[in-house]
Amino acid sequence: MKVLKDILYRVSLQSTVGNMENGLVDIAFDSRKVRKGSAFVAIPGTQVDGHDFIAKAIEKGAGIIVCETLPKDIKEGVTYVQVQSSSKALGIMAANFYGNPSKQMKVVAVTGTNGKTTTVTLLHQLFQDMGYTSGLLSTVENKINEEVIPSTHTTPDSLSVQRLLAQMLEAGCTHCFMEASSHAIVQERIAGLNLTGAVFTNISHDHLDYHKTFEEYIKAKKKLFDELSKDAFALVNIDDKRGKVMVQNTKATIQYFGLKTAADFKAKILSNTLEGLELDINGKLIWFRMIGAFNAYNIMAVLGTALLLGEDEEEVLKSLSGIKGARGRFDRISIAGITAIVDYAHTPDALENVLKTINEVRTGGEQLTTIVGCGGDRDKTKRPVMAKIAVTESDKAILTSDNPRTENPQEILKDMEEGVGPSDLRKTLTIVDRREAIKTACMLSKKGDIILIAGKGHETYQEINGVKHHFDDAEVVTEFLTQLNQN
Incomplete structure (x- = not known):
């Protein structure tokens, strides 16, 4: 059994009642x-x-209450601890309860609108490949070495984070690579962590349903770097115009990566095809299995992180060149001569990056059909923007459902249709049923054509009216392309 006063070490206390x-x-x-x-x-x-559940918690046996406002009814025999921020206190208490595992490992957090999952997945695969035991906390999955633990949030709650880190440490992990979402940063889910470093990939329009303004969204990301220690590193994308803003107040050692601007870690794209990327890195010509300029940035973020963690450049590049990337991020499926690409792109910036990449590697004769939807109960302002990008950058666009959640899918699609100009109506279809939308795209395609299915990526469900139904974009498009191939 742990003692309360030890668990409260480093927590900012305002008052206490009872036995510490x-x-x-x-x-x-x-x-x-x-x-x-x-x-x-x-x-x-x-x-x-x-705070509305304090009485219920005491009834169930809680002998200690940590809160921001003390209840009027103080129960005898119960210890009350008043703190400024319960969320922050929870993170620090969880770290102390589990023995501060992050102090005994190298933990790197990655934040940004796009590229978080790919970057942490590549880092985990890279360090496993180089002989280390490492942990992963990501949108797709959590991993302790190669053991998969289902993931429900981009960043788990602070109790789960510390519990998972303790399990990683017990399993012999020396490193952990984790996504840090803007929600998690603001909600103090990473409080109590001792970070070896933090990485900023990029920032664009997202999560304004939660943060309300773009400025608040930027501040949320920046908070991660503001709170780094002087012993940590801050690795930032210098080509993003807000890259330097992220590290304005950090105490950490600042390093930059990029493709266009002078940086500590810089690459030049020599070749970009549907088969992969060739980069010039410090005079070394390296072929990677990933596609697109956005993945070149992810690769440089990974390379910079690995070198800042003390690894050898040649060994890192050798391992990195053979790694495929994260599931649901530019996944290619080729059947019957048709190429389907499944990607998690669910923001305007991500969708535009994926489509520009496809258009850069096209030979010119293929038809590109994009299937895209927008999630319900989320930022409505990006819906017409997403539709406009899809119809502008594709030969055909099919607007369909993503995860409508509690919203009417028809209303979501109406919002999206506002982004379709009169000249693009002829090449735009609206099909509410996502399965039918994918089937239609397959039927409209011929040998050599490309289908982009955007928005869900790795997800294996579709959430409708609070119920998650099994739905896997890769599974569905494989089924229909296989049927075409057999006919």
Whole structure:
């Protein structure tokens, strides 16, 4: 059993009531998970306020309450700890409870609008390939070495983060590579972490349903670098116009990567085809299995990180050249002479990058059909923008459902259709059913043509009215292309 005063080490306390020598068996921020001997942390949320469940937590056996506002009814025998930020306190308490595993490993966090998943996945694969044992926390999956642990959030809650890091450490992991979403940074889900370094990929229009303004979104990303220690490194994309903004107040050692501007880690694209990329890196000509300028940036972020972690450049490049990348990120499926590309692109910037990449590597005679949707209960302003990019950069565009969640799919598609100009109506179809949309694209394609299925990537479900139904873009397009091949 842990002692409360030890678990509160480095937590900013405002007041306490009761015995600080009390023991605790675990920490919970969900009252349904409280048991006898738990410490309950009351967190104000966007939907519910944990302070409303303090009485319930005590009834279930919580002997310690950590909160921002002390309840009027102080129960005898219960210890109350008032803190400025319950979210931040939870992260620090979780780190102390699990023995501060991040202090015994090299932990690197990657943030940015696009490229987070690919960058951390490449880093995990690279370090495994070079003989290390490493952990991964990503949108697609969490991994301890090669053991897969299902992922439900881009960045797990702070309790889960520390628990997973402790499990990684126990399994012998020396490194962990994790995504740091803007939500997670603002919600203090990475509080209590001792980061070896942080990486900024890029920033563009996303998550304004949560952050409200682009400035707040930028501030959320920047917070990661503001809180780095002087012993850490900050690796930033210098070609992004907000790259330098990210590191304005950081105490960390600043390094840059890029393709266009002078940087500590710089590459030049020599060849970009549907088969892969050839880059010139410090006079070395290296072939990579990934495609597109956006992946060239991801590669340079990975190379820079590995070198800042003390690895040998030649060994890193050798391993990196053989790695494919993350599932659902520019996944190519070729059947019956038709190439289908499944990609997670769900922001205007990501969609434009993928389409520009495809158009750069096309020979000119193929037809490019793009299938795209927008998620429900999310930022509505990007819907017409996404549709406009799809119809402008493709020969045909099919607007369809993504994850409508609790919204009417027809209303989402109406929002998207506002981005389609009169001259593009003739090459645009609207098909609500995503399966039918993919089937239609396959039927409209012939040998040599390209189909881009954007928005869901690695996801194996479609969320409709709060229910997740099995749906895998790669699975569905493979089924229809195989049928075409047999006919």
